[in-house]
Amino acid sequence: MNKLIPLKFLQSVFLISLLILSCTKNPSEHAQNGQSSVISVAAAANLRDVLEEFKEVYVKENPDRKVEISYASSGLLVQQIINGAPFDLFLSADSSFPEKIKDTHKAFGNSSVYTYGRIALWSSNLDVSEGLKLVLNPKVKKIAIANPKLAPYGKNAVEALKKSGLYTVIEHKIVWAENINQAAQFASSGNADIAFVALSNVIGKEMTGKGKFYELSEQESSPIPQSGIILKGKNTTEAQLFFDFIKSEKAIKIWKKYGYKPVIKF
Incomplete structure (x- = not known):
């Protein structure tokens, strides 16, 4: 003979079910209810200073x-994303790497340019006013450049040296860095006499006043279009909001502050 299930037991099961459902809401639902909504961004090394300021402003407003x-x-970063790293937004130092992500079907939509970067030649103790010709100076024994296979700014620096006919002459002096920030560290620590870095590096808070820099002209090195792309992560909607924010009109002043050329002009 079947036993009747107590009403109190059924009520308890119902309450537990409601609790489980409330704990499994997606990130956008949490945001709507005033709870923290987290996005994970994979960003090129040259963006550290400017993105930290963008993050501060964005979180303050939201x-x-x-x-x-x-x-x-x-x-x-591309390798990490292809291997399954859980990022929501990829901000590259060029426009080719985001297309590689798109080809792997790990992206959500198309890539778009969010800023243009510039290259600078920096030294902690040498006069850099002669520009690219400084690489021929006998005092320059080692030149730090980011690995062009991994770092677009390193690739751009190599292209500038080849365009000027200097690359084959000074190739033996090059010390390859993993990224543009490490190239700057090599020069600031004495492991290199000069370094090709992002203009944003030398006018950022860590390097300001610690050396001298020469900004390569557009004839020597074209501005680098930097693109980003939304990834198939856990929080695509929130990632798009942040991406739109750094491309908005209010973002122009911050980009210019760090030596970038904004996409939007007013």
């Missing part, structure tokens, strides 16, 4: 959101 950023060379 206290219910949180942005976590991992910095590395664009090529290394």
